[in-house]
Amino acid sequence: MTAIAERDAFIARYGALFEHSPWVVVRAAARQPFASLHAGLMQVVHDATPEEQLSLIRAHPELAGKAAVDGSLTEASAAEQASAGLDRLTQDEFDRFHALNSAYAAKFGFPFILCVRLTDKAGILAAMERRLGNDREAEIATALEQIGEIVRLRLELVA
Template sequence: MTSLNDRENFIASYGALFEHSPWVVQRASAMLPLPSLHAGLMKVVHDATPEEQLSLIRAHPELAGKAAVDGTLTDASAAEQASAGLDQLTQEEFDRFHALNHAYAEKFGFPFILCVRLTNKAGILAAMESRLGNDRDTEIATAIEQIGEIVRLRLEHVL
């Protein structure tokens, strides 16, 4: 049996892994010890209700969007976006990101999610354009998969 202190330490250590969604780590803490930290966390996400999954997706900022411009990204998101060069866009690139973010949000009702640490500006733009052709269910599944990649890489910095 896991003690309350172990659960509290777990939440304190990993609570920020999921963008503005500490509920994932809080639920995972009830399953301690986890045989695999990443798999256990993602099980919580996959077992969540569709509404909770959408809430998790919607908690992520647009890429090169308003939060990046006004400086309100989480430290992790700011570093991830900077790693892909999204903090150094030309006006033309910024306008393209803005247009694609708008089209994507209009079509799907949530922001485009991609693990940007695994690509660059050109790769992100190509993925945004390509994924606009998908249906909503495919995009929800893809967003959850990409969140898993984001969390996997964030875990490497925490451990």
């Protein structure tokens, strides 16, 4: 296989790992080989400009938000949100998610990011409430860390 074919195969296999952000995998393809695929991918994220990092964060949907309601989540996001029960909310739970999503977006300018496959509805709501007390810089760092966890688990599904 030629280097171009290997690059294209890498991008085709891993391009959807980062929510609506194939640029991460495209850049990583040029940096191969890695001691760890996950670490190599995340290094691209950490080396990105602050604007690119915010773009990556903003590419994620709100939890139990508009995209979940209208069915426009990516397949991976829909499965992840369903694993935490976010596709089966009571009206009170939905209203609470909506209020917290709105407060979080108003304060930070991007959606709340959490690796929901590692928790449940109660844990997500508690994290949303707790993290509203953080400053923006801390939340950007936490969002990138959580994206790393999401990608780590998605890699297990495509490996």
